[in-house]
Amino acid sequence: MLRLAGVTVRYGGTAALDGVDLTVAPGERVALLGASGAGKSTLLAVANGSVAPTAGAVRVLGGSPADRRVRARVGTVHQSLELVGRLRVVHNVNAGLLADWSAARAAWSLVRPQGLPEVLAALERVGLADRAFERTERLSGGQRQRVALARLLVQRPDLVLADEPASALDPVLADRALTLLGETAAARGGALVAALHDPALVRRHCDRVVGLAGGRVVLDRPVAGVSAADLGGLYGAVP
Numbered sequence: 198m199l200r201l202a203g204v205t206v207r208y209g210g211t212a213a214l215d216g217v218d219l220t221v222a223p224g225e226r227v228a229l230l231g232a233s234g235a236g237k238s239t240l241l242a243v244a245n246g247s248v249a250p251t252a253g254a255v256r257v258l259g260g261s262p263a264d265r266r267v268r269a270r271v272g273t274v275h276q277s278l279e280l281v282g283r284l285r286v287v288h289n290v291n292a293g294l295l296a297d298w299s300a301a302r303a304a305w306s307l308v309r310p311q312g313l314p315e316v317l318a319a320l321e322r323v324g325l326a327d328r329a330f331e332r333t334e335r336l337s338g339g340q341r342q343r344v345a346l347a348r349l350l351v352q353r354p355d356l357v358l359a360d361e362p363a364s365a366l367d368p369v370l371a372d373r374a375l376t377l378l379g380e381t382a383a384a385r386g387g388a389l390v391a392a393l394h395d396p397a398l399v400r401r402h403c404d405r406v407v408g409l410a411g412g413r414v415v416l417d418r419p420v421a422g423v424s425a426a427d428l429g430g431l432y433g434a435v436p
């Protein structure tokens with residue numbers, strides 16, 4: 198489903214990833230943990246093809262992550278959300294369907310939202326049906342995070358990548374968001390890889406923990422085998 202072999206990403210003198218080997222199988226729910234700057238976002242960016250490795254090889258769903266057909270099957274909740282603030286919520290959610298559409302249909306969707314029943318159903322699932330026609334920039338940070346989640350739901354990807362998808366959500370909504378991400382991956386027999394900081398969410402929603410430090414994998418274990426001391430090692434102190 199996802200395979201990184203000896204992947205290094207350099208930004209000038211900094212190695213954001215340094216010789217990372219990682220294989221994720223269908224059905225797995227993997228939590229990426231690590232301190233700020235450890236390389237979590239870079240690993241997700243390499244997996245969705247938005248960053249090319251300086252060295253090493255990446256295979257996603259049997260192909261290259263740069264391949265347009267592969268990218269259409271990979272859904273990402275970005276840390277920066279990647280929403281267009283002046284567009285209405287429905288238009289941003291619609292973008293999850295774009296890969297399946299012709300250019301003409303995509304352009305027309307900006308005038309008249311296409312796939313509306315699906316879009317509204319996704320907004321209902323994230324608790325935002327009543328904000329569907331509002332300008333996205335008027336929503337709170339947590340509401341915007343749920344718009345990005347709804348966009349991923351309508352995309353129905355095989356591989357779900359999420360970069361701190363619950364960082365702006367209250368505990369109940371965070372739990373719901375992780376449930377939806379896991380269900381979305383499971384619906385297509387896929388996998389979930391999520392950068393998370395909350396150990397409680399990790400324990401409830403993931404099977405495996407991959408810990409990064411300084412761009413290297415320093416921990417790779419089933420979640421049941423991860424101790425508070427392991428987490429302390431990743432973050433420099435026991436949380």
Ligand SMILES: Nc1ncnc2c1ncn2[C@@H]1O[C@H](COP(=O)(O)OP(=O)(O)OP(=O)(O)O)[C@@H](O)[C@H]1O
Nearest residue numbers: 208211212213231232233234235236237238239240
């Ligand atoms: N576009 C970039 N240009 C230069 N350096 C970058 C860039 N993106 C990331 N880096 C560097 O790569 C390293 C890893 O960054 P990354 O964003 O992957 O960490 P992270 O674990 O996701 O951190 P956080 O938890 O703060 O989001 C950091 O040292 C960062 O400064």
